[in-house]
Amino acid sequence: MPDTILVIVEQREGKLNRVSWETITAGQAIAAATGWTLEAAVVGGPASIAAEVAGKKVAKVYAIESPKLEPYTPDAFAAGLKQFLAAKQPKLVLMPHTYQVRDFIPKLATAMGRTVISDCIGFKHESGKLAFTRQMFQGKLAADVSFTGDAPWFATFQNGAFRGDKAEDSAAAAPVETVNVEIADGVVRNKPQEVFKEAKQAVDLTQAEIIVSVGRGIKEQKNIDMAKQLADALGGELAASRPICDSGWLPMDRQVGSSGQTVAPKLYLALGISGAIQHIVGMKGSKAIIAVNKDSEAPIFEIADVAVVGNLFDIVPPLIEEVKKAKAAS
Amino acid sequence: MKILVCLKQVPQKDAPLKLNDAGTWIREDTSYEVNEPDAYALEEALRQREKHKGEVVVITSGPARAQQVLREALAKGADRALHLEDDKFVGLDAFNTAKAFAAAIKDEKFDLILTGLQSDDYGYAQTGVILAELMGLPHATIIMQIEKTDSGIRVKRELEAGFFQFVDIPTPAVLTIQSGINKLRYATLIGIKQAKNKPLKKVTLAEIQSAVGDNLQKIERLYVPQKTKKTEVIEGPAAEVAKKLVDKLRNELRVL
Numbered sequence: 001m002p003d004t005i006l007v008i009v010e011q012r013e014g015k016l017n018r019v020s021w022e023t024i025t026a027g028q029a030i031a032a033a034t035g036w037t038l039e040a041a042v043v044g045g046p047a048s049i050a051a052e053v054a055g056k057k058v059a060k061v062y063a064i065e066s067p068k069l070e071p072y073t074p075d076a077f078a079a080g081l082k083q084f085l086a087a088k089q090p091k092l093v094l095m096p097h098t099y100q101v102r103d104f105i106p107k108l109a110t111a112m113g114r115t116v117i118s119d120c121i122g123f124k125h126e127s128g129k130l131a132f133t134r135q136m137f138q139g140k141l142a143a144d145v146s147f148t149g150d151a152p153w154f155a156t157f158q159n160g161a162f163r164g165d166k167a168e169d170s171a172a173a174a175p176v177e178t179v180n181v182e183i184a185d186g187v188v189r190n191k192p193q194e195v196f197k198e199a200k201q202a203v204d205l206t207q208a209e210i211i212v213s214v215g216r217g218i219k220e221q222k223n224i225d226m227a228k229q230l231a232d233a234l235g236g237e238l239a240a241s242r243p244i245c246d247s248g249w250l251p252m253d254r255q256v257g258s259s260g261q262t263v264a265p266k267l268y269l270a271l272g273i274s275g276a277i278q279h280i281v282g283m284k285g286s287k288a289i290i291a292v293n294k295d296s297e298a299p300i301f302e303i304a305d306v307a308v309v310g311n312l313f314d315i316v317p318p319l320i321e322e323v324k325k326a327k328a329a330s
Numbered sequence: 331m332k333i334l335v336c337l338k339q340v341p342q343k344d345a346p347l348k349l350n351d352a353g354t355w356i357r358e359d360t361s362y363e364v365n366e367p368d369a370y371a372l373e374e375a376l377r378q379r380e381k382h383k384g385e386v387v388v389i390t391s392g393p394a395r396a397q398q399v400l401r402e403a404l405a406k407g408a409d410r411a412l413h414l415e416d417d418k419f420v421g422l423d424a425f426n427t428a429k430a431f432a433a434a435i436k437d438e439k440f441d442l443i444l445t446g447l448q449s450d451d452y453g454y455a456q457t458g459v460i461l462a463e464l465m466g467l468p469h470a471t472i473i474m475q476i477e478k479t480d481s482g483i484r485v486k487r488e489l490e491a492g493f494f495q496f497v498d499i500p501t502p503a504v505l506t507i508q509s510g511i512n513k514l515r516y517a518t519l520i521g522i523k524q525a526k527n528k529p530l531k532k533v534t535l536a537e538i539q540s541a542v543g544d545n546l547q548k549i550e551r552l553y554v555p556q557k558t559k560k561t562e563v564i565e566g567p568a569a570e571v572a573k574k575l576v577d578k579l580r581n582e583l584r585v586l
Contacts, residue, residue: 078463098490099472099489100489102455102459102471102472103459103470103471103472106424106463107459107460107462109460110428110460115423115425115547116456118454131550136452136453137356137450137451140554141347141349141553141555142552142553143549143552145547145548145549145550146550147547147548148544148546148547189468189500190470190498191498191499192496192497192498193498195489196493197494198492216343242509242510246509248513261492262491266583266585267585276450290575297346302559303559304561305559305560305562306562306563306575306578307563307564308563308575309565310565310568314568315571317568318568318571319572319576321572322575323586325576326586330586
């Protein structure tokens with residue numbers, strides 16, 4: 001029997017998380033490179049999710065079920081999946097690097113005496129050896145990492161690492177097998193309450209065509225006003241990376257990144273943002289990215305269309321004036 | 331409440347990094363600081379102790395230089411420190427680092443163990459959760475609030491896209507802390523002075539060696555990432571740069 005790659009798709013509150021398609025695409029690519037068989041699994045949730053996944057090019061879909069899998073807890077997910085994986089023994093287990101997966105996958109792998117290569121952005125398969133590429137030092141460096149222990153090997157992929165819309169469909173639906181797992185009383189220790197959203201977000205950055213975003217390089221709270229003036233002159237919204245919101249210099253609803261909003265404006269103007277991974281995942285889909293940073297090696301320049309290496313305090317004031325002039329003339 | 335905080339020393343945010351000769355890690359000679367989310371974890375522990383009394387213990391692993399993050403934590407108010415001191419801890423994977431921590435604290439009874447949600451160097455986001463599993467404790471990740479309850483704690487988990495969730499957890503428990511959960515304090519002059527007399531215990535690799543196994547994963551190669559995007563660099567005096575940018579905004583991007 002050939003080795004198996006198992007993609008565990010994510011369902012939350014009974015809905016398939018779309019980022020799962022990216023992991024299916026990754027699984028299909030690794031299957032093509034290695035010749036291994038690709039299967040998928042859904043943990044909990046309604047039967048419709050397994051049926052949806054079965055429409056993709058996968059050999060089989062498992063619907064892992066137990067009443068204890070709802071609502072999500074790391075204890076139940078780790079216990080249920082451990083049972084399933086111990087029986088199936090796949091070679092490689094792939095999941096999206098979501099907050100939910102981060103919450104249980106290290107526990108699951110540890111319970112099985114295995115390891116996770118987390119937050120990967122790609123893979124390499126060279127002379128029969130599989131390695132996973134991931135960012136290190138906040139994206140300043142990259143590493144190819146391989147497994148040295150026994151299977152199952154666990155890896156998670158960063159949001160946006162693969163294209164979800166490239167996940168291949170299958171002509172005929174894959175078979176779906178329901179697997180009931182036993183989760184004993186007392187295994188689940190956490191009692192989760194309802195999921196909620198903080199007081200309605202005042203700012204919807206996802207609709208903005210132009211975003212001026214500030215990072216640590218803005219240095220002091222009083223300097224935020226300069227960025228605000230630029231955003232106003234451009235007719236755009238002001239946003240920030242997480243540290244700025246953590247400091248209370250701008251409200252949390254102006255935060256772009258994995259814990260904030262994901263945006264794709266026509267123009268994303270990054271001022272003094274180094275480009276940590278958590279920020280990049282929230283804005284790399286922007287049509288055009290202009291970055292101003294004094295550090296020529298800042299990771300933000302890796303994804304910028306236009307790089308301005310310089311001091312933002314020198315560049316922004318004349319830029320505001322030029323933008324105003326251009327607006328007045330048009 | 332007796333609280334353990336796991337701290338990691340990482341390269342400073344804008345410190346230049348040079349690859350070692352083998353191309354598998356960075357060279358030692360750079361500047362370091364405490365991992366930022368860990369600083370928030372320490373602050374939260376100090377605040378919990380202020381509310382509920384108890385003790386805050388800090389732990390780190392790494393070469394002699396890593397002692398600095400413990401000294402800073404003691405100066406901010408931590409009661410005592412444990413330093414798993416050896417150069418070899420730098421190359422240990424998350425699984426084995428957690429095993430080393432578990433072995434070093436096996437005779438202590440903590441109500442809470444806090445870590446930052448991830449590190450600024452590896453960024454694996456795993457050590458805290460692995461430690462919980464090794465110790466048989468419940469855990470919750472990416473925490474933005476901790477309240478003591480009759481049976482344990484109630485924590486606020488951050489989910490994606492602006493969602494949150496409260497979770498009730500029995501203690502002892504392990505929590506990974508999100509940046510921004512609180513406002514960081516600075517060490518006071520008195521604190522820095524007092525820190526010199528606080529206990530800082532060194533644990534050698536030999537003492538916990540039996541708990542640590544081979545790494546289960548290996549960095550084959552560390553490198554500067556290849557650029558995938560064509561980037562146009564605009565240089566010159568600020569006034570000229572501003573003119574060039576506006577020209578671009580107007581004629582190429584058509585947003586003006």
